[in-house]
Amino acid sequence: MKFDTSSQVEERFSILLLGTQMATGGAQKILLDQADWFHARGYPVSTAFLYDRDGLHLAWRDAHPFPIHNLEAFESNAGIFRRSFLIFRGLLRLWKLLRQNRFDVIETFTLDSNLFALPLAWLAGVPVRIATNHGWAQTDSPLKRMLHTLLLNSRIADVLIVVTGMGRRQSIREGARPELVVSIPNGIQLPPVMEKSGGLFPGILKIPGGQAVLLSAGRLVPEKAYEVLIEAIRILLQEYPDVAVAIAGSGVLQDQLQSLIGQLHLSEKIHLLGNRQDVPDLMANADIFVMSSRSEGMPVALLEAMSFGLPVVATRVGGVAEVVEDRAQGILVPPEDPAELAKAILELLRNPGLRSSMGKSARRRIEEKYTIEIMCRHYEKTMTDLCREKKQG
DSSP states (O other): OOOOOOOOOOOOOOOOEEEEOOEEEEEEEHHHHHHHHHHHOOOEEEEEEEESSSSSSHHHHHOOOOOEEOOOOOOOOOOHHHHHHHHHHHHHHHHHHHHEEEEEEEHHHHHHHHHHHHHHHHHTTOSEEEEEEEETTTTTOOHHHHHHHHHTTSSSSSSEESSSSHHHHHHHHOOOOOEEEEEEEEEEOOOOOOOOOOSOTTTTTOTTTTEEEEEEEOOSSSOHHEEEEEHHHHHHHTTOEEEEEEEEBBOTHHHHEEEEEHHHTTTTTTEEEESOOOOHHHHHHHHHEEEOOOOSSHHHHHHHHHHTTTTEEESOTHHHHHHHHHHTTTTEEEOOHHEEEEEEEEHHHHHHHHHHHHHHHHHHHHHOOOHHHHHHHHHHHHHHHHHHHHHHH
């Protein structure tokens, strides 16, 4: 894909990328990958987060060459007075950051960060203000979403970038003006082509090489519907016992899901791994990637699994069907249907040739449409065009 760079301004504009929480997740990875890309090309880049949920600030600060700010605007289990104080303090810290650095562009990554930061950036005189939607959470209230639409239409945000065509249509249905909503799909860093090592599955699991390994990765939250996957595995094992399941990620449903696994006597088959630093190794050695979600934006874990040549079994929700062509890179099934999920997994388990062809097609799909380079070139052009408009206006 080619990009017109003739319109780029000579002077590199400065950018602030702002997310909600420091945690292991897709939106955070996209934010940091964007910051790395822009920094490598000479743009002055800073990042900030409303709070550090998982204690990652120091590790991230040491791992990246650009500033990473923790605004400390939230604490779990804080009372109403403490919470109000933290929000006020976080707003004040963000105001100082905006005024001291005089950024040319701010990009925010979630509904909360859009609502929290963009009005302040407007007041602080940041010329270009970009909101993004990587998929609303089920906990996002109708009131929040209405306020978000009002914010967009008031031009406090210059543009809303969504990651899927479905997200664009939804934003317009909710009242956003069509000309303000732009779709830019997520992108990832392509790993080298790797051969499966065979033998034992890496990490804490010692799964014999004769067993097929199903992998899923994501937060243990209601949106991911892992209870549906667990029930699908119970059904699957009645016909195909030589399989093991690894789920990488943590979240509020950890104890509940572990209890369900125990109740169904699946503890030897389904393994909750928690947050992992070796997910690429897991993907490189799994046989099938499975996603049972009931809602999604454009999941980064799905893109990463496909980049490792994994065939996919996933629910047809959000932007999944925009990435995975049914029967080409994997099999799509309806959400909330463990029987259909089990049937699709079984079909791939019984057909190694189909798994191989789908895996190769999955890798090609990512190479052609969903790389960091493609994604960031689109963001760069959007920012450049808006900067030029503001200078001319």
